[in-house]
Amino acid sequence: MQKLAAGNWKMNGTGADLAEIEALAKAHPAPGCEVLICPPTTLIARMAANAPAMLRIGGQDCHPKTAGAHTGDISATMLADAGASHVILGHSERRADHGETDSLIRLKAEAAHAAGLVAVVCVGETEAQRDAGQTLPVIGAQLSGSVPDGATAANTVIAYEPVWAIGTGRTPTTAEIAEVHAFLRARLAERFADASGFRLLYGGSVKPSNAGEIFAVPNVDGALVGGASLKAADFGAIIAALSAA
């Protein structure tokens, strides 16, 4: 399978930041992995209009419906129309800030698939859940509830993001990442014939300095990167590490 370096710009970036994409493409015109940037919605069409061949573009959320009276929302169909090929769903910031449930995320993933988008479905435990020994049950429930039956290795990517590792500079040990990713692979195998082909990303404080050791962990097929995806030099170094893994 082709590994995936995915950047989530979150609520960061204006037109001036498109220069980072130009710099990234110049430094890595033919990376040895798939490269995805999920900018704010306002930048998707502009990024897609001049997208270098090495780059895929994604949204950060979508509504479960195709169209309708939903002020402020955007549909998967609209993302695809703007030039997106992927959409992040169920990020912990949306689960926390917008009360997104597993069943809602599943509906969003179904909408993404119907629009021809790859759904990047996020799962991850809070620090309190890890401290209580609930990491695997929590992640198992999120996976079962959020990933629709129509998921395949081609249309779905799973991102494991421990909530306590996001933007904190803290990461799990490589053994802890390995345990969760092996668990995810096994749980997917209970439902999907092509489970071995699903890309499993790690996310949470991935940086150039720790990317190599994280990418050496079994069943880690790439990363979902927040802060370090905003600058071409940092994200380029992560792309290089994944390409070499």
Ligand SMILES: O=C[C@H](O)COP(=O)(O)O
């Ligand atoms: O979607 C990305 C993750 O939330 C990770 O963010 P971070 O790399 O800034 O910790």
